[in-house]
Amino acid sequence: MAGVPEPHTGWTFITNHARVLAVIADNPNVRIRDIAAHCRLTERAVQRIISDLEQDGYLSHTRDGRTNTYRIEPDKVLRHPAEAGLPVASLLSLLVQDESERVGKSVAQHTRLGSSAVR
Numbered sequence: 001m002a003g004v005p006e007p008h009t010g011w012t013f014i015t016n017h018a019r020v021l022a023v024i025a026d027n028p029n030v031r032i033r034d035i036a037a038h039c040r041l042t043e044r045a046v047q048r049i050i051s052d053l054e055q056d057g058y059l060s061h062t063r064d065g066r067t068n069t070y071r072i073e074p075d076k077v078l079r080h081p082a083e084a085g086l087p088v089a090s091l092l093s094l095l096v097q098d099e100s101e102r103v104g105k106s107v108a109q110h111t112r113l114g115s116s117a118v119r
Contacts, residue, residue, distance in 0.1 A: 020049045022095035
C-alpha cells in the first residue's frame, strides 16, 4: 500500500494522541495527510485519533471549504490520574517547543553546510 508509513516497533514515551495534538497545536490548519506523515501514522489512524480527541472535548474543528481549522481546549486536564489537574496546554508547550527547536537546529545545520547540501 503506497503512502503508508513504516510501522514502529517497541515502546515510545509519547502517545500517538499527544503527537497528533502537538502537530495540530503547531498548525491549526494542518491536513490529515500531513499529520499522518509527520507522526508516521496512517491517515485512518489520524482520523480515529482526532475523533477520540473531539469526543472527549480536547479538540474541535470548523470547516471552511475543504479546509479544517482545529481548536485545542488548552485548559482541559489530562486524563491519567498521575497528571491530575495538569492542563493539556502544559504538555503541548513542551512538545511544540521541542519540535520548534528540532526544526530550528535542522535549518541551522543546513545553513552552515551551505546551499549545496540542501536539495
